[in-house]
Amino acid sequence: MAYWQAGRTEDAYQLWKGNLVESMYYGISPGNFEQLSHYDAFRGELYRDFADPIGVAARTLTEGLFGVYPKLLDNKIEIKPGFPKDWNFAELKLPDWEFKFNRNSKKIEYFFNSNYSKPVALEMQIPVNHSDIKSVRVNGKKVDWKIKPNSILQPFVEFETSTGKEFKIEINYSGEELKNEQTDFTNYISENLQLNFVSKKKIKQVF
Known part of the structure; x- marks a missing residue:
């Protein structure tokens, strides 16, 4: 977890x-x-x-693989999917909610249906697999989004929906596909450490 x-x-x-x-x-x-x-x-x-x-x-x-974390006292549900990068489809149906994921080239769709008694808002954190985001839509309408600061291994896009019970979320990408770089290294003090990144990536901080 x-x-x-x-x-x-x-x-x-x-x-x-x-x-x-x-x-x-x-x-x-x-x-x-x-x-x-x-x-x-x-x-x-x-x-x-x-x-x-x-x-x-x-x-x-x-909460892990499908990333659904209800916060019903606040009438919200946090969703941070944890699917492997090569998955193009996943679906889970439970008495309280249903969640479905589809990926096709540069388009990703999420379908979420809530069976809770009250309408809920979704707080989404979606992993980004391409260098640019063309649009983020919820039930056909564009929503404001931002890139989560201090993401680990790959960027995450953050946005929140209005309250409801049925949600169709569509994210359209453009640009190049992002590839994860090696982040774990074992090195001795007497040895040189060489990091081979693509030319577009830069090291911002070293701890």
Whole structure:
């Protein structure tokens, strides 16, 4: 969950997928949410459909992978999708809400339907995969947007919708596709560190 909250969606998905495969497919009970893995050196695999991992798995699915975080006391829902970069489609239907994602070339669409009793506004944070944004529309109308400062690994576009129950969000891109640069390095004091960035990128700060 922390990886998704930090914007490291690729690593988050690999960890999440590995955990589900290990518990639900490699264990002795198919489809099980175990308390302890069979890799545990002392106790091995224990308990069937344990409440703790069920709750964590549900939260990582809804708040992590799909990035839906209700703030109903404020009549708002934060959405920060954590889909892997190569995904072009995803859909999840729950009793309280439905969320669908489609990507086609330089156009991305999100569909969100709320089944809560009161209308809600959406606070969106969407990862940007191209160098320019042509337009952001909600239910066919253009909305103001900005790039989130201090984004990790890639830019995020931020905007907020008016209150409602059904939302169609459309983002049109232009320019070149953004590629993630290597950000983790292991280097010794006696060695030189060489960073090979494309010519359009600049180092602004070093910590």
